[in-house]
Amino acid sequence: MIYNLPYIAVVALILIGLFAVIFKRNLIKIVIGITLIESGVNLFLITLAYRQDSTAPIYHGTGSGLMSLPVPHALTLTSIVIGVAVLALMLSLVVYIYRHYGTLDARKIGREEE
């Protein structure tokens, strides 16, 4: 059970994120929801890499202990970088939306006649 805890956390994070995206009206909260989903997926990748009693996959000359898988770490780093770009873009769009409409309520946005 205790070994499954990270996976339960992954599912919880993704579900909370999806909940926020689907049911929240505030655009900032939607952005937070997406960030939560992203954290969940990143945690999933990191958890996959871990083996019991393993050390970080860095050679430091102290013999050959068990090391965790390096590939998912590389994937996670890439994913984090992409996530930051997406987050920055979303927030800048939110800034523009706020300037136009003076509100962040999704129900009041994009409804005007042209």
Next chain:
Amino acid sequence: MNEILDGLLTHSPALIVAIPLLGAFLTPLISRVNDKLRNIFVIFIVALTGFFVFLLANDIFSNGSIHTYVFGGGSPLTDGGFAIRILFEVDGMNAFMAIIASILAFVGVIYSWSFMKEHTGQDKYYTLILLMIAGMFGMILTGDMFNFFVFLEITSISSCALIAFYTNKGKAVDAGFKYIVISAIGALFVLFAIGILYSQYNALNMAVLANNITYGFLDKIALVLLIAGLAMKAGIVPMHMWLPDAYGRAPSSVTLILVGATQASLYGIFRMVFSVYGKTIGNINASAVDTIMNVNSIGWILILLAVLTMLIGVLMALKQYDLKRLIAFAALAEIGYMLLGLGVRLASKFSGEFEVTGAGSTTTMTQVQFQGFSSAALTGSVFHIMNDALDIGLLFLVAGAIYLATKETNLNKLGGLARNMKYTTVFFLIGLLAVSGMPPMNGFASKLIIYESAYQINPIVGIIAIVCSILLLAVFVKVFHSVFLGPKIPRLKDVKEVPKSMLIAMGIIALIIILIGLFPNFVIENIVQPATDAIVNYSSYIGGVIP
């Protein structure tokens, strides 16, 4: 000379992605010198990419070969004899999609010259356009799951910024935000599925995954996540609400390339279903009997989604009065047709008694097969990818031309434009006939194949497909009448024909549409059929990486 050409051919998969990517970051620098020079530079970059695409496609279609390009050399090798590297694997389907993408990119860039002339921030515009093109080609050519995700994100980030290009309009920014939310969630679903597959098979390479896949419980979850994530990006009902906004609010030249990006996601569904999961879904032998129900139910779910997509797209198009939004809903309906062919293929798997000839004696045994019409369905579906991109693309370009000439997209305020915009009228007429599947345009050729095969799996599905096509015709005849015919509107008295570069761009697409419409068999035999064969034949896809 031949040696140089061979060298270029070997490296072309990498160059197709690298040239627009490097060009994108050079564009702001060149923009400092001169606007005209920058436009020429961007067209040159896209044309060069197109040259490599055609070089590669020519080799693949004439020799039937699979090109595998390993980044960073062939070592280290694992036990299986393949390199643990990012690699690009290009077979017929990839080459087919790359041809479509390069045509759309080239036409879009030529169109932009006049269309974006009066806007500020053109250096950023062209940089993003080239990034989007690079991402699109990357998605199409890659043979690595994680690489696919990275290019998916590159495409969605750059196209989102382009959809929200008119930041002075609130609705455009709103459309951009909707798109980035949907595509970020879709991409994260894809990444989650990649994680699940990696955890089981310790590989990220599509061919290696396809070789090892067992279709266990976790694999099924991964398949659902992959299809759902990519369907969000492809705009399939019920995840379609971003599509009319994004297509309708983006500049027309961007919409054209966005159609290509959407179809790259659709290609992703094809690749995942038929190649990565090919051993289960495409497998035809006695041991695969227990997965038939499973594959059939996936197929029927896809058919249901396709029918919903067609119906909702067409019905919503009927009540629109904004020209670009109307075409966007028609584009949604067209996506349904492509998905329909895919669904029919999966739903037509069955088991039966077949005579098997082996070792001198003929025995009857239970085997799994696809119905005969299912390969036609897939051919029609793949062919329709090309036709839809051209038809819908042409209509969007015409809508952009009308907007540029009149600064208006509301159908109620337009009228009598045929007097002043002769060429645009002809191009719209061509697009209208093609998109509603009228002979002799190209849409007819592919839609007929889809109707036939859909009718055979269930008559109701085929009838709905035909009815949707007729409704599309009704929609566009209404548009044609209210925009181009009728009395002259005083306000639009002095409307002029659009500049030459836009006419050239529309002319190129119209010419291709007519040529494909006149010689559909030539296109099917030389390009579409090899692409369909390549996507169905998963074992040769695996063989391209694992010797």
